Amino acid sequence: MVKDSFLTSFLNEERKKIDIEEIKDREKYIQINKEITIEKKNFSYFYNNICFVDDEELVFLFNIDNFEKQKTILAEEEKRVNEIDLEDNGAESELDEFFSDYLSKESIFQNKDVLRIRYLPNTIPHRNTQIKQLASILAPALREEQPSNLFIYGKTGTGKTLCVQHVLSKLKKISLKRNLSLKIIYINCKLKKVADTEYRVIAQLAREIGEEVPMTGLPTDEVYNIFLKKLDIENQIVILVLDEVDRLVKKAGDEILYTLTRINAELKNSQVSIIGISNDVRFVEDLDPRVKSSLGEEELVFPPYNALEIKDILLERSKDAFKKGVVSTSVLAKCAAYAAREHGDARRALDLLRVSAELAERHGDAVIEEKHIDLAEEKIERNRIMEIIETQPKQSQMVLYSILLVIENKKEGSITETGEIFDKYKELCDQTGNRILTQRRISDLLSELGMLGLINTKLISKGRYGRTREVYISIPFDLIDRVKTSLYDLLFN
Numbered sequence: 105m106v107k108d109s110f111l112t113s114f115l116n117e118e119r120k121k122i123d124i125e126e127i128k129d130r131e132k133y134i135q136i137n138k139e140i141t142i143e144k145k146n147f148s149y150f151y152n153n154i155c156f157v158d159d160e161e162l163v164f165l166f167n168i169d170n171f172e173k174q175k176t177i178l179a180e181e182e183k184r185v186n187e188i189d190l191e192d193n194g195a196e197s198e199l200d201e202f203f204s205d206y207l208s209k210e211s212i213f214q215n216k217d218v219l220r221i222r223y224l225p226n227t228i229p230h231r232n233t234q235i236k237q238l239a240s241i242l243a244p245a246l247r248e249e250q251p252s253n254l255f256i257y258g259k260t261g262t263g264k265t266l267c268v269q270h271v272l273s274k275l276k277k278i279s280l281k282r283n284l285s286l287k288i289i290y291i292n293c294k295l296k297k298v299a300d301t302e303y304r305v306i307a308q309l310a311r312e313i314g315e316e317v318p319m320t321g322l323p324t325d326e327v328y329n330i331f332l333k334k335l336d337i338e339n340q341i342v343i344l345v346l347d348e349v350d351r352l353v354k355k356a357g358d359e360i361l362y363t364l365t366r367i368n369a370e371l372k373n374s375q376v377s378i379i380g381i382s383n384d385v386r387f388v389e390d391l392d393p394r395v396k397s398s399l400g401e402e403e404l405v406f407p408p409y410n411a412l413e414i415k416d417i418l419l420e421r422s423k424d425a426f427k428k429g430v431v432s433t434s435v436l437a438k439c440a441a442y443a444a445r446e447h448g449d450a451r452r453a454l455d456l457l458r459v460s461a462e463l464a465e466r467h468g469d470a471v472i473e474e475k476h477i478d479l480a481e482e483k484i485e486r487n488r489i490m491e492i493i494e495t496q497p498k499q500s501q502m503v504l505y506s507i508l509l510v511i512e513n514k515k516e517g518s519i520t521e522t523g524e525i526f527d528k529y530k531e532l533c534d535q536t537g538n539r540i541l542t543q544r545r546i547s548d549l550l551s552e553l554g555m556l557g558l559i560n561t562k563l564i565s566k567g568r569y570g571r572t573r574e575v576y577i578s579i580p581f582d583l584i585d586r587v588k589t590s591l592y593d594l595l596f597n
């Protein structure tokens with residue numbers, strides 16, 4: 105057994121074919137054809153029992169006793185190597201082709217950012233009335249008078265944030281030109297780290313006017329005083345926008361709004377106007393009457409768009425977003441019709457158009473067609489459902505997961521009873537170490553899941569045994585496995 109390691113490394117580098125037919129008998133050994141030399145390097149692979157015989161010629165000797173076996177191994181190995189080669193080559197050229205194809209095609213976009221939600225468009229169709237009203241309510245700021253507090257409400261995607269930002273940025277520009285002291289503070293209460301608690305909101309407000317305060321640790325009163333002091337440092341009009349303020353109140357109560365609407369009493373130099381924006385139209389009704397009356401000095405409603413209005417909005421945006429001829433008005437109309445199905449939501453329409461365009465581009469199509477809209481709608485709807493589920497509180501997720509598990513074992517499909525759900529739920533609580541809520545609370549959570557459109561429930565009478573609720577799953581059938589996996593990950597990891 106000579107130079108074994110040399111051979112091993114050498115042969116491993118040079119995996120080529122051995123012609124097994126050319127192997128010759130020689131006593132107890134079989135010798136591979138002498139042509140196989142180091143120079144030619146046209147040999148390949150070897151297993152044990154191979155000897156290095158000659159300096160000039162590399163000769164492979166196989167032990168004759170297991171020659172048959174070696175032959176099969178060799179043949180198999182050869183096949184495997186060939187297959188790998190094929191795969192490698194195939195994949196590589198396919199990928200090359202894909203990229204060069206991609207590069208040779210023109211993008212359908214002129215400026216994709218125009219379709220992003222945060223993009224501020226130059227033209228804002230169908231919001232003239234609201235923009236004018238906003239302007240007239242805020243205009244006193246230019247005379248350094250405090251504008252009235254304003255409460256704006258309307259469903260999502262009706263242009264509230266856009267119009268407020270549009271008018272305020274104009275106002276800011278003019279005030280800069282005229283050297284007025286106008287400060288605008290905008291915070292979106294949807295953001296978790298910003299508006300989970302009263303403390304966080306005030307800390308964020310302080311930060312917005314350049315006062316660093318720690319995220320936690322100080323008493324809320326103290327942070328509030330820091331904020332007040334900084335705010336009152338100069339004579340100025342401050343417009344404070346609390347966007348999606350309904351979220352804040354749901355999380356932290358309306359105490360903070362009360363405090364903020366009373367803020368002017370504590371300031372000597374500055375004057376603060378508050379603009380509250382809410383997506384929840386019924387939100388005001390539940391507010392403390394004092395907050396309601398001071399925040400709602402002025403009110404502005406943003407009605408949902410109709411399909412035609414959305415089409416106009418899409419048309420304007422697509423002029424800058426796409427190259428010529430990429431999108432037709434009939435495609436935009438379809439997009440608008442989809443987005444107006446529940447309520448006229450411009451955000452939904454823009455998302456739909458952007459995703460459709462991305463799908464068209466991914467399919468290598470040069471124009472957006474109606475089929476892309478359908479595909480995009482499906483994709484967005486699925487993501488929406490997943491997002492709703494993934495952002496539910498843990499207890500709701502456990503209830504939903506329990507329902508899915510119970511239904512899984514049912515023959516007659518998606519019907520179950522609340523008692524069974526509760527049993528499964530308790531089991532899950534044990535497994536995940538979560539607190540078990542009362543059956544009454546679980547009932548409430550079931551109602552909430554119903555309102556989210558994830559389940560349907562029906563009350564049925566059981567005669568003298570009282571009543572029970574039947575629960576049906578209304579998540580699309582082919583999404584259920586994905587939901588299960590995701591819930592499992594969320595609950596168990």
Ligand SMILES: Nc1ncnc2c1ncn2[C@@H]1O[C@H](COP(=O)(O)OP(=O)(O)O)[C@@H](O)[C@H]1O
Nearest residue numbers: 221228229260261262263264265266417450451
């Ligand atoms: N009239 C409009 N013209 C152009 N874009 C609009 C219009 N209304 C809404 N949008 C766009 O739709 C999206 C949602 O609007 P947004 O102002 O965020 O709605 P809201 O704050 O009411 O939920 C944004 O991208 C916005 O630019």
Ligand SMILES: [Mg+2]
Nearest residue numbers: 264265266347
């Ligand atoms: Mg908004």
